[in-house]
Amino acid sequence: MERASLAIEAAGAQVAAGALEAVGAESGAGTQDTVTLSDEARSASIEDGLLDASSARISYAANIRVVRATDDRFNQMIDIGLEYVR
Numbered sequence: 001m002e003r004a005s006l007a008i009e010a011a012g013a014q015v016a017a018g019a020l021e022a023v024g025a026e027s028g029a030g031t032q033d034t035v036t037l038s039d040e041a042r043s044a045s046i047e048d049g050l051l052d053a054s055s056a057r058i059s060y061a062a063n064i065r066v067v068r069a070t071d072d073r074f075n076q077m078i079d080i081g082l083e084y085v086r
Contacts, residue, residue, distance in 0.1 A: 001067070004056050004063055007052060011056055013049075015049035016049075
């Protein structure tokens with residue numbers, strides 16, 4: 001889940017970098033404020049960031065379901081053990 005969370009953050013940064021690049025290209029980037037981007041951020045695109053965010057969100061949700069299912073099974077095993085002890 002931590003990896004999926006980090007992927008969501010990275011995808012958000014990629015979308016933001018792509019948006020900044022698009023805004024800078026449209027405005028001509030004259031005497032306005034500037035932002036320095038890493039090489040990785042420069043190659044980012046909004047589309048790639050949105051796809052990464054979507055897949056990371058799905059992965060995160062799947063991991064949560066696995067944890068819940070495991071917890072349910074563990075609780076069932078405890079209940080079976082308690083019935084055996086009685």
